[in-house]
Amino acid sequence: MxxxxxxxxxxxxxxxxxxxxxxxxxxxxxxxxxxxxxxxxxxxxxxxxxxxxxxxxxxxxxxxxxxxxxxxxxxxxxxxxxQKELDFLKRQRELEDREHAFKLEMERKLTEERSKIRSDVSMKLSEEHRMKDAEKEKQINDLRRQIEELNRKAELGSQQSQGEVMELELENVLRQTFRHDNIEPVPKGVKGADVMQHVYSKSGQLCGTILWESKRTKNWSDGWIQKLKDDQREVKASIAVIVSAVLPKDVSYIGNNEGIWITDFSTAMGLAAVLRTNIIEIAQTQNSMMGRNEKKDLLYNYLSSQVFRQRIEAIVESFKAMNDDLESEKRAMYKIWEKRKKQIDRVIQNTSEMHGELEGIMGNALPPVQMLELPLDDIDNNSDDEYTT
The missing domain is CATH 1.20.5 (Single alpha-helices involved in coiled-coils or other helix-helix interfaces)
Structure with missing residues (x-):
């Protein structure tokens, strides 16, 4: 190696x-x-x-x-x-507080207004309550005759007769409510309309005409509008109104369709009062604006506008509400009057019976009471009135 x-x-x-x-x-x-x-x-x-x-x-x-x-x-x-949620909740709470305060304020004003109306009505009823017994009896008798007349007319069988009754009733109510106006049936040849109301001012000046047509049928017909417009042009009426037992679906108490006013019988007089006032004011305005055609055109445009119709509806609705309250309170007062009258009659009757019993015991020694010494004829007349009542 x-x-x-x-x-x-x-x-x-x-x-x-x-x-x-x-x-x-x-x-x-x-x-x-x-x-x-x-x-x-x-x-x-x-x-x-x-x-x-x-x-x-x-x-x-x-x-x-x-x-x-x-x-x-x-x-x-x-x-x-x-922060945004907090701000939103804060604004929402502020709006709710404002809304609550607004509702409270409106409720307070409404309560005050109702109290004022009740106070005024109560004062008026108190004044009426101090009227003479003769005037009260006359009013009761007039109401009784009107009720009897309405009952008699309600018994009419045919629809035509019922329509004539409504026409006559409308004419009578207009004549009784507006004594200064000239209420008359429409001239012959005008087949649709029923009554013409010639409106006069307090000074006796003819201011315009309201043409009335009453309908008492089971169904509403839109054809009535155009027909009444033709009648309105023929008689040269200022305003035309249909008073119907059945109203269109879009009308509660009053309405306006193509310049024709529509209402039921319960609110007819309220609407008539408002329309009549406006006719007089228009006539007075026209008299003060002779030669001012432009202002007349403006006035005509206002009367045919939606704003004027809404104002008329608001006035009539308020009138109807006040009238319903007044009628309710009036019926209550009539009930109180009748109750007090019966109480007074019982007091007088018991007093008369007691005086008669004492006179039978004491004879001529009992001094006479002049109010209880009425002639026999007067007593019979009073008894007949009570039975009639």
């Missing part, structure tokens, strides 16, 4: 090595190289781990920073939303 040699690096001499020494040196060199390699590997691994850790730390830092920014942004949005 060939001997291994090494060369001295100092002197250059060749030195022979045996196998054991060579193996030991090789082992030491390999061990040293292995240790150096392991150390370098470990150092490289540490550097790489440090670099990776640093990169991860930077990524985590960026991610945390981004998450914090998102959290802060969402927190700001949440605060804004909460």
């Amino acid at each position: 060939k001997e291994q040699t090494i060369k001295c690096p100092q002197c250059g001499q060749i030195i022979e090595l045996n196998q054991a020494l060579s193996s030991q040196i090789s082992f030491e060199i390999e061990e040293k190289l292995r240790l150096e390699f392991n150390q370098r590997f470990k150092d490289e691994i540490g550097k790489r781990e440090e670099k990776i850790k640093k990169e991860k730390d930077e990524e985590i830092h960026v991610l945390v920073k981004d998450l914090r920014e998102q959290l802060n942004h969402k927190s700001d949005k949440l605060k804004d939303a909460q």
Whole structure:
């Protein structure tokens, strides 16, 4: 086996090595190289781990920073939303408070207005209550005759007869309600309309004409509108009104269709009063504006406008409500009057009987009572009146 040699690096001499020494040196060199390699590997691994850790730390830092920014942004949005919700609730509460205050104020005004109306009506009824007994009896008798007349007319069987009754009743009520006006049937040839109301002012000036047509049928017909408009042009009436037992679906108490007023019998007189007042005011305005055609055109446009119709409806509705309250209170007062009259009659009757019994016992020694010494004819007449009542 060939001997291994090494060369001295100092002197250059060749030195022979045996196998054991060579193996030991090789082992030491390999061990040293292995240790150096392991150390370098470990150092490289540490550097790489440090670099990776640093990169991860930077990524985590960026991610945390981004998450914090998102959290802060969402927190700001949440605060804004909460503030907006708070402002909304505050405004809503303010609106509710205002609405509640407005309702309270309107209720207070309505209560005051009702109290005023009741006070006025009560005062008027108190004044009427102090009227003479003769006037009260006359009113009761007039009401009794009117009721009997209405009952008699209600017994008419045919629809034509009922229509004639309604026409006559409308004419009579208009004549009794508006004594200054001239109420007359329509001229012959005007087949649809029934009554003409010539409106006069307090000074006796003819201001205009209201043409009335009464309908007592089971169904409403739109054809009545055009026919009454033709009749209105023929008689040259200022306003035309249909009083019908059955109204169109879109009309409750009063309405206006193509310039024709529509109402039922219960609100007819209220509508008549408002229309009559407006006719007089228009006539007076026209007299004061002679030669002013432009203002007349404006006035005509106003009378045919939606605003004028709504004002008329509002006035008539208020009139009807007040009239219904007045009628209710009037019926209550009549009931009280009848009750008191019967109480007074019982007192007078018992007093008369007691006076008669004492007179039978004491004879002429009992002083006469003039009110109880009425002639026999007067007593019979009073008895007949009571039976009639």
